[in-house]
Amino acid sequence: MRATPTPTGVLLGRLQPGTSEWEAARTGPVITATRIAAVMGLSPWESRLSLYHRLRGEAPDTFTATSEMEWGNRHEPTVAEKWQEDHPNHMVLTTGTWRHRDRPWQRCTPDRLITPLVLDEKWTVADTEVLEIKTSPVAEGWGEDGDPLGIPVYYRCQVMWQLDTLGLTRATVAVLIAGHDYRTYPIKYDADEADLLRTKARLFLDDVEDGYRPDIDGHSATYQTIRHLPDGMRDVDVEIEAELRDRYFAAIDAHAAAETELTECRSRILDRIGDGRRARTAGRLVATRTVRDGHTHSLQPARDRSTA
Structure with a gap:
């Protein structure tokens, strides 16, 4: 089934994570939904400095599948099926990688899109919703089922970026915790929040282009990036303060x-x-x-x- 059109999204293709096509869609000065939390300094996996060097091509931006990611991908169809069972009047559609029609640097790959099963005369593409699917080994960090503020902040950044890229107003985050605890969280588009993300992202990309490096911080990704940057070793002493x-x-x-x-x-x-x-x-x-x-x-x- 073809992906449902969205008000501001341009579909780049159905790109599988880890493929050369998927890597190409992320290469260069682009901010994806998985990167926006790093731009905001909120990602547990990426720092502003590590992202800066990756976007400049000075640190590797290779895709490495972990066991957690593998099992998250394996459970993704199951969680989508559960949401579909609970909402028989809607269609859950597989989708792909999108960019904003006016901002090619703004991109996202939502897990699924949701539309009503029967479209009435009042329905428009703006009524399409995002379904973002997560798995977690523990419940800590996740709020009560149905709480719009119950998801980790870095996932909220991701979902808000997806909505802003596609021009949509609603999303649901469905999570499977510890293999048996299923919860859903409705998210509404917040224009002020999206504007802040977009502004910070544009400023970050400008800094990447102009060579203004973020400050060094205590993030593990910063340390790993700093370790990677030197090429070889000279037998010299360097004075530090x-x-x-x-x-x-x-x-x-x-x-x-x-x-x-x-x-x-x-x-x-x-x-x-x-x-x-x-x-x-x-x-x-x-x-x-x-x-x-x-x-x-x-x-x-x-x-x-x-x-x-």
Whole structure:
């Protein structure tokens, strides 16, 4: 079935992630829905600096499939089928990679599009909706089923970018948590929010073109990018300022002390949990114990670590 037209989206094709065609659609000065959270400094996977160097071709922008991504892709049709079963009066359509008709640098690849099964005379392409599908190993970070604000902020950035690219006003995020907990979250287009994303994205692309690099931060993607940038090694000494030296040594000492403290806290919490699964304080989740082969594998902290 052909993808439903959208008010402002131009379909580039049905591109499979990891293929050369898909890579080509992401190459160059373009901001995709999966990159916009990094532009905003909100992505857990990409930093502003790492994205900057990738867009400039100075760091690799290769697609590496992880086991989490593999199983997310495997579960995607199942989650889409569940949404379809719950909404028999709608069609769930596979789609592809799109760009904005007036802004070729604004692109997205929504998981599915949704339209009514029977179109009446009042229906327009603007009534098409986005269905974005996620999987998560844990429930932490996800709100109550149906809460419009219940999705992680980086996914909200992604969905808002998709709506703005396509000119649509509604989306649903459907997530399968821990393989059995199915939830959906309705998202409405917010013009002010979309304008902020678009403005930040355009400024970011201008900085990429002009060579204004973002500041170095503590994101792991920043560190991995900085590690990649030098080509080879010269046997020379480089002078650095005393302030950076002192900060570096202090961080090493603090890290060692924190590691020792954290290890003790983990031991104490696991000792209290015993063969249980979760630790709570006054009803609020503190940590979750995972088990493999009958023994503790890890202790995962709650994403919301506020004490209020």
